[in-house]
Amino acid sequence: MTESQLGPASPTPAALKARQPLRLNGIRLDPAGLFGTWQRRNAEATLPHCVGKLADTGILANMRRVAAGGGTFHGLWFADSDIYKTLEAAAWQLASTPDDEALHRFLDETVELLAAAQEEDGYLNSYFQTDHPEKRFQELLWSHELYCAGHLIQAAVAADRSGAPAGTPLMVVARRLADLLVRRFGPDGTDGVCGHPEIETALVELYRSTGHRPYLHLAQRMVDLRGKGLLPKDQLGPAYYQDHAPVREAEEVTGHVVRQLYLLAGVVDVAVETGDLALLGAAERLWDSAFGSKTYLTGAQGSRHRDEAFGDPYELPPDRAYGETCAAIASFQWNWRMLLATGGHRYADEMERVLYNAIAGATALSGRHFFYSNPLQLRAGHDGSIEDSPSQRLSWYHCPCCPPNLARLFATLHGYLATTDGTGLQVHQYTNTTIHSGQYTVDVSTAYPWDERVTLTVSGGAEPWTLALRVPGWCTDHALTVDGTPVEQAPVDGYLRLTRSWAGGATVQLDLRMPARLVTAHPYVDAVRGCAALTRGPLVYCLEQADLPAGLPLEDVRLDSGAPLRIQTHGPDAPIPVSLVASGTRTRPGAPALYRYDPAGAGEAEPVTLTAIPYFLWGNRAAGPMRVWIPAP
Ligand code: FUB
Numbered sequence: 001m002t003e004s005q006l007g008p009a010s011p012t013p014a015a016l017k018a019r020q021p022l023r024l025n026g027i028r029l030d031p032a033g034l035f036g037t038w039q040r041r042n043a044e045a046t047l048p049h050c051v052g053k054l055a056d057t058g059i060l061a062n063m064r065r066v067a068a069g070g071g072t073f074h075g076l077w078f079a080d081s082d083i084y085k086t087l088e089a090a091a092w093q094l095a096s097t098p099d100d101e102a103l104h105r106f107l108d109e110t111v112e113l114l115a116a117a118q119e120e121d122g123y124l125n126s127y128f129q130t131d132h133p134e135k136r137f138q139e140l141l142w143s144h145e146l147y148c149a150g151h152l153i154q155a156a157v158a159a160d161r162s163g164a165p166a167g168t169p170l171m172v173v174a175r176r177l178a179d180l181l182v183r184r185f186g187p188d189g190t191d192g193v194c195g196h197p198e199i200e201t202a203l204v205e206l207y208r209s210t211g212h213r214p215y216l217h218l219a220q221r222m223v224d225l226r227g228k229g230l231l232p233k234d235q236l237g238p239a240y241y242q243d244h245a246p247v248r249e250a251e252e253v254t255g256h257v258v259r260q261l262y263l264l265a266g267v268v269d270v271a272v273e274t275g276d277l278a279l280l281g282a283a284e285r286l287w288d289s290a291f292g293s294k295t296y297l298t299g300a301q302g303s304r305h306r307d308e309a310f311g312d313p314y315e316l317p318p319d320r321a322y323g324e325t326c327a328a329i330a331s332f333q334w335n336w337r338m339l340l341a342t343g344g345h346r347y348a349d350e351m352e353r354v355l356y357n358a359i360a361g362a363t364a365l366s367g368r369h370f371f372y373s374n375p376l377q378l379r380a381g382h383d384g385s386i387e388d389s390p391s392q393r394l395s396w397y398h399c400p401c402c403p404p405n406l407a408r409l410f411a412t413l414h415g416y417l418a419t420t421d422g423t424g425l426q427v428h429q430y431t432n433t434t435i436h437s438g439q440y441t442v443d444v445s446t447a448y449p450w451d452e453r454v455t456l457t458v459s460g461g462a463e464p465w466t467l468a469l470r471v472p473g474w475c476t477d478h479a480l481t482v483d484g485t486p487v488e489q490a491p492v493d494g495y496l497r498l499t500r501s502w503a504g505g506a507t508v509q510l511d512l513r514m515p516a517r518l519v520t521a522h523p524y525v526d527a528v529r530g531c532a533a534l535t536r537g538p539l540v541y542c543l544e545q546a547d548l549p550a551g552l553p554l555e556d557v558r559l560d561s562g563a564p565l566r567i568q569t570h571g572p573d574a575p576i577p578v579s580l581v582a583s584g585t586r587t588r589p590g591a592p593a594l595y596r597y598d599p600a601g602a603g604e605a606e607p608v609t610l611t612a613i614p615y616f617l618w619g620n621r622a623a624g625p626m627r628v629w630i631p632a633p
Pocket residue numbers: 078196258259308324326399401
């Protein structure tokens with residue numbers, strides 16, 4: 001392990017920032033906690049699975065053909081990006097498990113392959129090199145050349161920061177390509193932006209790792225050139241590519257969700273490294289649009305399968321939710337950057353929401369099956385044969401962008417828990433972990449999110465410093481003690497703050513009251529009017545067919561919103577550690593007509609006990625209907 005080990009999106013010392021990320025080697029997740037379980041599963045199952053798939057599905061073979069001098073490309077033209085995301089995940093993982101020989105081998109061999117495939121001038125893209133060398137950089141609207149380059153650069157930054165030996169040669173490959181981009185698209189080249197943003201955030205990260213300012217300037221240039229109509233017009237319209245308005249003027253998040261959110265991650269990176277407060281303000285405005293009216297309760301985004309896109313404000317149908325996994329990950333990445341830039345608790349709140357629900361739900365318990373889209377309802381009779389809305393998680397996809405994206409996120413999960421600033425340490429997410437940063441040591445012990453108690457053993461530093469603890473937005477009641485003495489404090493800007501000398505050590509206990517709750521949506525969300533959802537703490541719950549009595553279709557269930565909810569604890573090692581029990585009725589619709597002209601009578605109804613499970617665990621038993629929003633008349 002190296003000394004540095006900065007994590008993803010680590011701003012330079014000169015950057016505008018309210019919070020500073022911790023070094024990855026200062027934090028360790030305890031496998032006893034939920035985050036630790038997820039990270040271990042990622043290392044043991046998801047990442048090796050992705051590595052295997054790159055070979056089995058012919059993705060790596062494309063690069064081999066280039067290195068060997070030619071041939072025909074197979075698969076999706078931007079599949080190089082899956083190699084790069086897997087490389088990035090492997091690089092981050094090696095920071096935690098530096099003795100993993102198989103991962104080193106994968107990294108070493110792949111980097112050697114990339115170096116062999118790269119052209120003299122730095123160009124690298126196996127599709128264009130084999131099938132269409134004449135179209136190089138000619139069709140930026142859909143070529144994904146800069147998108148792929150961005151993922152390569154992020155892999156190199158990860159390998160560099162994690163100290164993997166392959167980091168040096170990978171950085172050489174990435175910089176040769178980045179230098180080509182600077183020559184081609186920089187101030188002395190042609191104006192151009194990519195149809196799929198991603199290169200912007202990658203170039204800023206490369207600048208952060210190398211100190212080479214032309215990378216930052218190119219990212220800035222590409223952000224500024226967006227919305228100037230450089231991309232050709234097609235039937236999807238410029239808003240799909242976020243090319244309809246300059247970022248600084250855009251009022252609403254639009255179009256393809258992953259494109260929009262990767263762009264916004266890059267926008268924040270550029271803003272903080274160039275000290276551009278107006279640009280950061282634009283990102284904050286677009287955040288209001290995204291999280292004010294275009295985000296599902298699970299944190300998923302994208303309500304249109306067609307175009308994989310944001311819908312209109314409040315257009316959030318649960319059954320047709322697209323909610324791509326990559327979009328959820330992009331939201332997490334964007335919110336992390338906003339949190340660092342501003343310190344605003346709402347960004348940490350959204351990171352929590354999307355992580356525990358949309359992101360966590362994308363991976364099966366096995367770690368080897370994944371959702372691409374993450375709906376909030378699966379109907380009886382659903383046609384799951386289409387890849388972008390299957391009934392169960394699949395082991396891979398024709399467009400496998402999501403699984404390696406999950407792998408790179410979970411490999412760095414420990415990097416997103418806490419930050420520092422001039423006053424001390426801020427803990428944003430609660431899980432079993434040990435945090436060492438400079439003078440601070442905080443040992444966190446908790447069964448969160450199953451249990452409301454978080455115990456922090458704090459020490460370090462003779463001088464007083466402030467430990468800030470986030471009180472999540474969903475939490476309206478908390479209790480805090482230090483060494484058993486109650487501390488009466490209301491959160492200020494979302495955080496409780498304890499300032500003292502911790503030299504002698506102290507035990508802080510934070511209880512975040514977690515009653516089971518019914519949530520309703522804004523009245524404009526027509527798709528779920530008259531419905532309620534069950535939540536507890538950060539977790540959204542859902543009903544699954546598997547928990548209903550035989551012969552009772554999920555569609556016939558109504559929730560009794562006046563009856564109390566019960567929390568049922570099965571133990572941390574149970575497949576479903578905590579379920580919620582609600583009262584409902586079973587309606588007996590018989591065989592009603594699709595539409596009726598007379599008012600419906602009360603009909604027959606019979607009480608039924610409903611057991612809800614955490615949304616992120618759905619689809620791990622027999623395939624069948626599921627719903628988050630339950631009719632609650
Ligand atoms: O176009 C590259 C990736 O494929 C996008 O980010 C995903 O939405 C999928 O379409």
